[in-house]
Amino acid sequence: xxxxxxxxxxxxxxxxxxxxxxxxxxxxxxxxxxxxxxxxxxxxxxxxxxxxxxxxxxxxxxxxxxxxxxxxxxxxxxxxxxxxxxxxxxxxxxxxxxxxxxxxxxxxxxxxxxxxxxxxxxxxxxxxxxxxxxxxxxxxxxxxxxxxxxxxxxxxxxxxxxxxxxxxxxxxxxxxxxxxxxxxxxxxxxxxxxxxxxxxxxxxxxxx
Numbered sequence: 024x025x026x027x028x029x030x031x032x033x034x035x036x037x038x039x040x041x042x043x044x045x046x047x048x049x050x051x052x053x054x055x056x057x058x059x060x061x062x063x064x065x066x067x068x069x070x071x072x073x074x075x076x077x078x079x080x081x082x083x084x085x086x087x088x089x090x091x092x093x094x095x096x097x098x099x100x101x102x103x104x105x106x107x108x109x110x111x112x113x114x115x116x117x118x119x120x121x122x123x124x125x126x127x128x129x130x131x132x133x134x135x136x137x138x139x140x141x142x143x144x145x146x147x148x149x150x151x152x153x154x155x156x157x158x159x160x161x162x163x164x165x166x167x168x169x170x171x172x173x174x175x176x177x178x179x180x181x182x183x184x185x186x187x188x189x190x191x192x193x194x195x196x197x198x199x200x201x202x203x204x205x206x207x208x209x210x211x212x213x214x215x216x217x218x219x220x221x222x223x224x225x226x227x228x229x230x231x
Contacts, residue, residue, distance in 0.1 A: 041158055042162060069129060
């Protein structure tokens with residue numbers, strides 16, 4: 024059981040990473056990753072929303088008419104996102120303001136709807152929650168990785184702390200949308216190369 028749950032969880036980290044492999048929800052990956060702090064906050068928010076929504080969808084899968092399942096999914100997601108917004112607004116107003124409209128757009132993130140439809144609506148609660156947690160973790164890791172590179176090279180800082188000396192002239196292209204888009208492209212290519220190498224190695228072991 025533990026092995027099967029681990030397989031469900033780990034596929035979202037690299038093999039089916041929402042950003043680098045499935046290319047889903049690229050809008051926030053570009054919009055909120057100019058700093059690590061906003062990237063991490065968005066990543067954790069999505070992780071919470073997708074995990075909880077998967078659990079709710081799994082619990083109600085036999086009660087919902089298939090013809091109205093999508094509106095039900097969106098209603099569930101909207102309720103959870105509203106809870107996240109209220110919590111951030113109350114306890115981290117600066118982060119809430121920094122995320123802006125992109126936090127509200129979590130309601131229609133493709134990755135959340137996709138996991139509800141593909142996995143949670145067909146499986147029990149625990150595997151569905153673990154699937155959401157794995158996908159959310161992969162999404163969070165992707166956003167933070169992008170944010171680290173963009174903030175360090177674009178501002179010379181990490182989490183707002185100066186890590187490169189006064190000698191460094193920030194490359195503002197990393198902060199601009201164009202630079203973020205190019206960086207994501209290179210990261211997607213790097214992950215693709217790794218997965219191709221991994222498949223080749225597995226094939227060689229199988230032949231042996």
